[in-house]
Amino acid sequence: MELKPGESATIKRVYNNNVLLAGLPDGSEMVLVGKGIGFNHRQGETVDVEAADQRFVPDGSFAASHGAGVLGDAPLEQIEVAREIMAMVQAELRLEPRLSLLVPILDHMGFAVQRAREGIKVDFPLRWEVAQLYPAEGNLGRRVVALIKEQLGVQLQDEEWVAFALHFVNQQWSTSDFSKTVSMTETIAKVFTLLSVRWQSNIDENAHSAARFVTHLRFLFARSAKATTSAVLGVDVFESVRQAYPEAAEAALEVAELIGEALNRHLGADEVSYLALHTSRLYVEMLKTENSP
Structure with a gap:
C-alpha cells in the first residue's frame, strides 16, 4: 500500500535498530527494514516509510507481526544477504519480493548457518529430483550457497541449495505450505x-x-x-x-x-x-x- 499525501504511519513495535512494525491509516500493517530505521524510536511515534530500504506488507501467508519478529531476531548481516537473495529471485525468476518468501529464506539461512558452524549434516533426499525438475531454481539455490559463503564467511553444506530451490518453487504456488x-x-x-x-x-x-x-x-x-x-x-x-x-x-x-x-x-x-x-x-x-x- 502507498500512503496518500498527508498520511503517516505509526510505529506499533520496534524490534531493533533495523526492523519495526508500522500501522497504516487503513488499519493494515507494514514491516519496515532499514539500517537504523528503529534507532531512538518508540511505539506510537510516526515514521517515514520512505526512509525504509524495504517495505513488506502481509500477503496472506504470514502476519506482518510474525514476519517482523523473524526479521527482528535475525542478525543484520543475514538480513542483508536475504535482501540480496530476494533481488536475485526477482531478477531471474520474475517473482515479487514478498514477506512469504523473505521469512522462510531468512529462517532457513539462520538454521543452515548454525548447522554449518556446529558441523551438523542433514540429508537432502530430493537432490536429483530438484536438479532435474527445477533447473532454474536449482541453479539459483547453488548461487545462494556461494553468496552466503562470500558475504558471511560460512561454508554451508553443499546440498543446502536443494532447500533454497524448493523455497523458490514454493513461492510460485502462492502458499506457505x-x-x-x-x-x-x-x-x-x-x-x-x-x-x-x-x-x-x-x-x-x-x-x-x-x-x-x-x-x-x-x-x-x-x-x-x-x-x-x-x-x-x-x-x-x-x-x-x-x-x-x-x-x-x-x-x-x-x-x-x-x-x-x-x-x-x-x-x-x-x-x-x-x-x-x-x-x-x-x-x-x-x-x-x-x-x-
Missing part, C-alpha cells in the same frame, strides 16, 4: 519413473517436451491448491491421442491416477486430455531418439 511443494516434487519424479518403466526407455528430462510437461504439472498442482481447473479444450483431444498413439494415451491415464492420488481428487476429462497431449509428445520424442542412427 512447504510440504505441498515436497509432495509435488516427489509426485512429478514418480511420473517420469512410471513413463520410463512403461516405455522401457530413459526419458531425457532436459528435452524441450519434458520441460514443458514439468511446467504443466507444476501449474496443475498450483491450480489444485487454488481450487481452479484447466481451460476447456472443447474437442476430444484424448480420443485423438488414443487413435494416434494408444500407448501414450494409456500412459496418460496412469499418470492421471497417480496425480489424483497425490492431490486427493479425481482429474477431469480436460485435465486428462492435457496430460495425454504431453505424454504423446514425450512418446514421439522417445521414438525418434530410439530410431535415430
Whole structure:
C-alpha cells in the first residue's frame, strides 16, 4: 500500500535498530527494514516509510507481526544477504519480493548457518529430483550457497541449495505450505519413473517436451491448491491421442491416477486430455531418439 499525501504511519513495535512494525491509516500493517530505521524510536511515534530500504506488507501467508519478529531476531548481516537473495529471485525468476518468501529464506539461512558452524549434516533426499525438475531454481539455490559463503564467511553444506530451490518453487504456488511443494516434487519424479518403466526407455528430462510437461504439472498442482481447473479444450483431444498413439494415451491415464492420488481428487476429462497431449509428445520424442542412427 502507498500512503496518500498527508498520511503517516505509526510505529506499533520496534524490534531493533533495523526492523519495526508500522500501522497504516487503513488499519493494515507494514514491516519496515532499514539500517537504523528503529534507532531512538518508540511505539506510537510516526515514521517515514520512505526512509525504509524495504517495505513488506502481509500477503496472506504470514502476519506482518510474525514476519517482523523473524526479521527482528535475525542478525543484520543475514538480513542483508536475504535482501540480496530476494533481488536475485526477482531478477531471474520474475517473482515479487514478498514477506512469504523473505521469512522462510531468512529462517532457513539462520538454521543452515548454525548447522554449518556446529558441523551438523542433514540429508537432502530430493537432490536429483530438484536438479532435474527445477533447473532454474536449482541453479539459483547453488548461487545462494556461494553468496552466503562470500558475504558471511560460512561454508554451508553443499546440498543446502536443494532447500533454497524448493523455497523458490514454493513461492510460485502462492502458499506457505512447504510440504505441498515436497509432495509435488516427489509426485512429478514418480511420473517420469512410471513413463520410463512403461516405455522401457530413459526419458531425457532436459528435452524441450519434458520441460514443458514439468511446467504443466507444476501449474496443475498450483491450480489444485487454488481450487481452479484447466481451460476447456472443447474437442476430444484424448480420443485423438488414443487413435494416434494408444500407448501414450494409456500412459496418460496412469499418470492421471497417480496425480489424483497425490492431490486427493479425481482429474477431469480436460485435465486428462492435457496430460495425454504431453505424454504423446514425450512418446514421439522417445521414438525418434530410439530410431535415430
